[in-house]
Amino acid sequence: MSIADRKDREKKELTELILKEARALFLEEGFEKTSIRRIADRIEYSPATIYLYFKDKNDLLLALHQESFTHLFEALSSVASVPDAFERLVALGKAYIEYGLKNPEEYELMFMLSAPLEALECRHELWCDGQKAIDLVKMMVDDCKAHGYFRKDLDPDTTAIMLWAQVHGLVSLYLKQRFKMFQDQDQKKLIDKTFGLFIKTLQCFR
Amino acid sequence: MSIADRKDREKKELTELILKEARALFLEEGFEKTSIRRIADRIEYSPATIYLYFKDKNDLLLALHQESFTHLFEALSSVASVPDAFERLVALGKAYIEYGLKNPEEYELMFMLSAPLEALECRHELWCDGQKAIDLVKMMVDDCKAHGYFRKDLDPDTTAIMLWAQVHGLVSLYLKQRFKMFQDQDQKKLIDKTFGLFIKTLQCFR
Amino acid sequence: MSIADRKDREKKELTELILKEARALFLEEGFEKTSIRRIADRIEYSPATIYLYFKDKNDLLLALHQESFTHLFEALSSVASVPDAFERLVALGKAYIEYGLKNPEEYELMFMLSAPLEALECRHELWCDGQKAIDLVKMMVDDCKAHGYFRKDLDPDTTAIMLWAQVHGLVSLYLKQRFKMFQDQDQKKLIDKTFGLFIKTLQCFR
């Protein structure tokens, strides 16, 4: 038993190692430079070995993709403890932004890269993750309606998309350095301020 | 003089030709497939020739970048004729979205690609274009304030960024297919509806 | 004893299984796609296991080679029941052709592939099979002579080779698609017609 266990653990460990370095490469050098070869170099295994753990590059990508969503959900789950419905929605947005800024490569993979979707369009799982995320937002919008923060006739779908677009806009412009033109200001503060303003506008939904 | 003139003109023409085909390749086949070689093939010049007109691939990218901004400004300029300040702001957002959806590769280059910025961080021109764009928004926000649509104490910078983030969020999520999970709905309509809702929220700025 | 027996039987069974799937792969996907790995995948054993039963890929090839000859002989044996000596020879040719067309990969392995011979030149068995086959033809030629269909001074060796070359020529050109230039005709019919004509020419041996 212990032998099988150890083998299992070792297998898992290498899988993790591959994913870790793949993620790191993504982070450090971007998607284009993330090749099987370079990952292999970094983990000091042969390229062929990676193919023992992942069918092909897309499979590796998919694994990273799913992992990233898991991380995102973990990051978002903390807001559940916020008692007030509206404050909870605000916390969700903040947590989303924070996750994006702290995990740029994962964020890119999930929401900004063409590659994974093109290659994996067929796979149903991909949409599930995104669906789950947007459903979370919708649920919170409904909560806000239930507690009188939003009008009853507000469409939760549209509202959720609006919220998502706003935070994604902020995160993605920041990650792609498009706020660098405001050189004289702290760009992260810019995001906070903007998000704060956005939250205020939401109050007209009452 | 006429000889120098002609040479000058010819030089400009070839520069234009290169840019034109580069743009076309971007549009038809995307960023990844746009290689110096392929551009050279299409203009029926040698790859080496391109290097006489552009230092390297990044330089070519920068030129396209600037050109794209010119196009964007053209697309946005039409809103000037809208008389009402608030309506003009709304029209601006709509025009921006429309431009993004209609010119996906240019939009990507301007606002979503890492490549041009990383390589050209030093160049001041890059920021100018973005600056000009955001300034345009700020101006319109000021107009809205002047005409009583927005409170006097509203910060035009933050507001402009918020507006930009919203429309960029919508456009970029759409371009990267992240609305595909709403399979049963017209995705462009989704954008319109969301933008419409966003506009309504702006009215609480009054 | 019974334990040893069982082990023996199991060993034989796995050997058979390997050969069976190797053959199937040959047939379904051709020689190039038949790799040790793919065979291993299909029998759901590890690639390393195959090396316990066959020294290397060539050894496996040799086994298939011998097996194929067994099949060929089975296919040819049916003609024994044809009473007339000349008709029997004709039937032999037809059976050979039919076997070739129906078992293209085996046929290739036996008569068209370089691989098995190069690697196994040393092995005597290889020639035995071919020898047995050509001997069969010679015997039938002798029968024809005995029954007055062929002149007594006809050299059975040369005649046998001529017969073999003719049918092999037809089969191999067909298998390698070299009759495709006769696009407007049924290629199998072409073979039948040609073989028929060839048989007629044999009558001048009388």
Next chain:
Amino acid sequence: MSIADRKDREKKELTELILKEARALFLEEGFEKTSIRRIADRIEYSPATIYLYFKDKNDLLLALHQESFTHLFEALSSVASVPDAFERLVALGKAYIEYGLKNPEEYELMFMLSAPLEALECRHELWCDGQKAIDLVKMMVDDCKAHGYFRKDLDPDTTAIMLWAQVHGLVSLYLKQRFKMFQDQDQKKLIDKTFGLFIKTLQCFR
């Protein structure tokens, strides 16, 4: 002018060099071992250079294929000088066999390899060469009919295929070493003897 000439010549020379080494590799190591890399190694150029002269491996193959047919036709053309129609046909067969034995790798490429046809099925040229070859045989069969060597009602198509199959059978079995089982005899003599016997059988067509 002389510069362009020289460049042209150099280009041709390298093209020839590539083809020559490709052919040599075919001959020495067989089709499977003939890779772009190995060719590049032998000509001491980089693999990428080969792609400047040939679109891809198939293109290179096609060139070799056509070249080989040119050689074959040259080899066969000598028989034109044989005055007697039947002797001419015999000479054609002998020349074909001789060509095959002397140029094994070209012969394989033209008549025994799957690869070129699979990859280039679309290309019309391929069939043209084969067509031209078989037409040559048909013409000679017609000549034999015209001069009373063959019956008037003989089908030239079927006859031509029969002749082709016979010589191809002999050549291909020889090239693939399938005559090695007649160890005690000179294999080339075997071919001659067999072809001689075959020629005799043709006389019953009178």
Next chain:
DNA sequence: AATGAATGAGGATTCATTCAT
């Protein structure tokens, strides 16, 4: 001004084989 020729580096994969267990 223009280019033909060349290449080193790198891309994703697949393979036959080995070896410790």
Next chain:
DNA sequence: TATGAATGAATCCTCATTCAT
């Protein structure tokens, strides 16, 4: 007996770039 894990070497091909001309 069986295998999981690993790999070096190979495959075809594309790229941005340089340089002599």
